[in-house]
Amino acid sequence: MSADHILTEQVFKAAEGIDLTEAEIGHLRGCADCREVLSVLTRHNRLRLQKLAVGSLRDHLPIAEIWGHARGSDIDGVYQNHLGKCDQCTDVLAFCRVSTSLRQVIQMLKDRGLKIE
Numbered sequence: 001m002s003a004d005h006i007l008t009e010q011v012f013k014a015a016e017g018i019d020l021t022e023a024e025i026g027h028l029r030g031c032a033d034c035r036e037v038l039s040v041l042t043r044h045n046r047l048r049l050q051k052l053a054v055g056s057l058r059d060h061l062p063i064a065e066i067w068g069h070a071r072g073s074d075i076d077g078v079y080q081n082h083l084g085k086c087d088q089c090t091d092v093l094a095f096c097r098v099s100t101s102l103r104q105v106i107q108m109l110k111d112r113g114l115k116i117e
């Protein structure tokens, strides 16, 4: 079953409003896991600028930022600072590096009872 999930990079695109293929949309309808990843990313995109505008971080890094960072994208200095001081976010970053999909990371956070940002 896991082989049929939507690729994380496709879910990122969907969260940015780029259309998925028919097959992916069909899968999304039937798969709560993939819908959850999409909703996390959609919420993240919506709140992103607002959070950065605040200029400081009350919470941990959003999972989408950590995921992107694990794959080589730059993160804001505010996030970078937090990452340097926070064991939890450092752990999640390490987990993102070895995971093949964001779905796995979200599952891990749930298993540990951590908040998904």
Ligand SMILES: [Zn+2]
Pocket: 004, 005, 006, 027, 031, 032, 033, 034, 035
């Ligand atoms: Zn799925």
Ligand SMILES: [Zn+2]
Pocket: 059, 060, 061, 082, 086, 087, 088, 089, 090
């Ligand atoms: Zn943190």
